[in-house]
Amino acid sequence: MGRIIEEIYVWRLPVRFYHWINALSIVVLMVTGLYIASPVLNPPPGEAVWQHNFVMWRYVHYCIAFVFIGNFLYRLYYALLSDDEYAKFGGFRPWSPAWWGEPFKEQVASYLFLRKDEPNYVGHNPVAALAHFIFIFCGSTFMILTGLAMYGENRPGSFVETAFGWLLPIFGSSYNLHFAHHVMAWIFPLYVIVHLYAVFRHDVVDRTSVTSSIITGYKHKVEDEHSL
Amino acid sequence: MPTKQTFAEVFQSRGISRRDFLKFCSLTSVSLGLAPALLPKVIHAMETKPRTPVIWLHGLECTCCTESFIRSSHPVMADILFNMISLDYDDTLSAAAGHQLEDVRSKIMKEYNGKYILAVEGNIPLKDDGVYCMTGGNSFLNVVKEVAAGAAAVVAWGACASFGCVQNAHPNPTGAVPIDKVIKDKPIVKVPGCPPISEVMTGVITHFHTFGTLPELDRMGRPKAFYATRIHDKCYRRAFYDAGMFVRGFDEESTRKGWCLYKMGCKGPTTYNSCSKIQWNEGTSFPIGSGHPCIGCSEPGFWDKGPFYTRLADVSFLGTDTTADQIGMVAVGAAAAGAAAHAAVTAVKKKNDKETEK
Numbered sequence: 311m312g313r314i315i316e317e318i319y320v321w322r323l324p325v326r327f328y329h330w331i332n333a334l335s336i337v338v339l340m341v342t343g344l345y346i347a348s349p350v351l352n353p354p355p356g357e358a359v360w361q362h363n364f365v366m367w368r369y370v371h372y373c374i375a376f377v378f379i380g381n382f383l384y385r386l387y388y389a390l391l392s393d394d395e396y397a398k399f400g401g402f403r404p405w406s407p408a409w410w411g412e413p414f415k416e417q418v419a420s421y422l423f424l425r426k427d428e429p430n431y432v433g434h435n436p437v438a439a440l441a442h443f444i445f446i447f448c449g450s451t452f453m454i455l456t457g458l459a460m461y462g463e464n465r466p467g468s469f470v471e472t473a474f475g476w477l478l479p480i481f482g483s484s485y486n487l488h489f490a491h492h493v494m495a496w497i498f499p500l501y502v503i504v505h506l507y508a509v510f511r512h513d514v515v516d517r518t519s520v521t522s523s524i525i526t527g528y529k530h531k532v533e534d535e536h537s538l
Numbered sequence: 539m540p541t542k543q544t545f546a547e548v549f550q551s552r553g554i555s556r557r558d559f560l561k562f563c564s565l566t567s568v569s570l571g572l573a574p575a576l577l578p579k580v581i582h583a584m585e586t587k588p589r590t591p592v593i594w595l596h597g598l599e600c601t602c603c604t605e606s607f608i609r610s611s612h613p614v615m616a617d618i619l620f621n622m623i624s625l626d627y628d629d630t631l632s633a634a635a636g637h638q639l640e641d642v643r644s645k646i647m648k649e650y651n652g653k654y655i656l657a658v659e660g661n662i663p664l665k666d667d668g669v670y671c672m673t674g675g676n677s678f679l680n681v682v683k684e685v686a687a688g689a690a691a692v693v694a695w696g697a698c699a700s701f702g703c704v705q706n707a708h709p710n711p712t713g714a715v716p717i718d719k720v721i722k723d724k725p726i727v728k729v730p731g732c733p734p735i736s737e738v739m740t741g742v743i744t745h746f747h748t749f750g751t752l753p754e755l756d757r758m759g760r761p762k763a764f765y766a767t768r769i770h771d772k773c774y775r776r777a778f779y780d781a782g783m784f785v786r787g788f789d790e791e792s793t794r795k796g797w798c799l800y801k802m803g804c805k806g807p808t809t810y811n812s813c814s815k816i817q818w819n820e821g822t823s824f825p826i827g828s829g830h831p832c833i834g835c836s837e838p839g840f841w842d843k844g845p846f847y848t849r850l851a852d853v854s855f856l857g858t859d860t861t862a863d864q865i866g867m868v869a870v871g872a873a874a875a876g877a878a879a880h881a882a883v884t885a886v887k888k889k890n891d892k893e894t895e896k
Contacts (some may be wrong), residue, residue: 314837348801348852348863349800351782353782354783358780358783362780365779365781366778468765478757479757483838484808485834485850489850492862493862496866499866504873504877507881511881515808520687
């Protein structure tokens with residue numbers, strides 16, 4: 311097999327931490343969120359006032375939601391203020407037609423089996439960057455804003471309600487807001503499937519050790535050698 | 539037209555003692571959420587200010603707001619509030635009819651120009667110049683515009699006038715719109731509900747009479763005093779919700795035990811109203827208290843928000859027969875299948891490439 315010819319430190323510790331905290335919180339938020347929408351467990355025995363079975367699901371959802379928000383903001387902070395070139399989203403310029411040019415087309419063509427060779431990138435390839443922007447950046451922003459607006463409903467007049475309650479009239483009603491939050495949540499499992507597949511596939515096809523890179527931080531360039 | 543009496547005079551003429559009058563004033567201040575220091579102001583206003591003239595118009599509606607209003611039920615408040623707002627024009631409740639009544643309306647509009655309250659019940663059909671609602675030989679659209687021109691403020695009674703109700707539910711054949719789509723230059727207070735709670739209705743009028751301004755409104759234009767919290771937040775069944783004790787069918791033991799109606803499609807968690815606090819008909823009960831899930835009648839577009847007995851998670855998505863969760867799961871499954879197919883193609887391609895290399 312191939313020989314490792316270069317080792318590149320791509321994902322620094324803060325980025326790796328962000329990734330795994332994000333992944334875990336998305337899983338917890340999805341599970342608790344679906345449960346809150348339709349609780350299925352059997353009711354506990356005894357008097358209602360002794361129990362907190364259902365409210366615990368909401369409590370976990372809220373706690374992890376704030377972890378998710380903090381983590382998201384931390385990642386933006388790291389992108390803006392660190393000197394980590396691979397974490398800065400510097401190459402992502404969807405507003406410029408040049409960005410949609412050759413590299414993007416090449417990558418799409420490669421995914422559609424229209425090219426023989428696989429373009430290789432140290433960071434994210436243009437298609438991956440676009441997917442991250444749509445699903446992770448826009449998706450998270452949407453879920454965070456709608457989520458905080460609903461959280462504010464629990465405490466009228468509170469800071470969260472004052473700061474995010476303006477979303478209710480935009481969505482029309484609290485009901486619409488709940489429904490939008492519920493529907494949009496599904497983009498995350500969808501994204502996870504595509505993301506995992508793309509990562510495993512790149513690992514197999516390009517042999518850049520992209521899968522382990524999110525644990526170790528290192529990607530590898532491999533030189534092809536004919537088997538002996 | 540005789541000079542308007544003050545509230546205190548009305549109370550006196552009806553043989554109600556000053557003591558009861560003061561009780562009423564404190565009750566009103568409490569229900570409006572006012573500080574105790576403001577009580578003298580309320581009393582002063584009730585004693586000195588002439589009654590506020592109200593013109594009450596009925597558009598495309600079912601009159602349930604009026605039915606609720608005439609049942610305003612705090613023992614002393616009951617018929618007194620009804621008299622004291624000086625309801626000078628109301629085509630449903632007036633003894634007079636026809637031209638006589640219409641003359642009264644134009645008289646009030648002239649005499650109290652810029653001072654009267656316009657209360658609108660029902661919404662306004664706009665399609666075909668508003669011919670789908672005619673009152674007194676004129677379209678309701680014209681009548682509302684005409685009366686609103688000289689009004690100090692507009693009160694939108696009920697879900698119809700506030701947000702639109704069954705009339706402007708999909709497909710809205712008459713092009714019915716709530717009042718704020720037609721009247722843009724007047725302060726509007728929305729008192730949604732189908733019908734709104736009578737004490738909420740009388741409370742809004744009392745606030746206007748006392749302070750000469752509309753009560754503090756929330757983002758949706760509803761008085762904060764009554765619409766700041768959801769039914770769910772003050773629901774007496776909340777403990778069952780927190781405990782995870784849900785009614786799963788109306789013929790179950792849990793229904794008799796009065797457990798939470800969340801899974802039966804209760805819209806309490808997304809509905810802003812005072813039902814769970816003030817309740818209805820002298821505080822007798824409210825829908826959830828009678829074992830029925832809230833249908834969210836004070837929320838915008840509640841007719842179009844899925845079935846009344848279905849929780850949000852089971853509501854069909856974008857007019858399809860499937861729910862958002864089913865579609866989500868199918869999408870995730872499709873993504874997985876797509877990934878598998880893509881993987882297979884990748885494998886085949888790689889094998890072919892290797893063979894051609896050789």
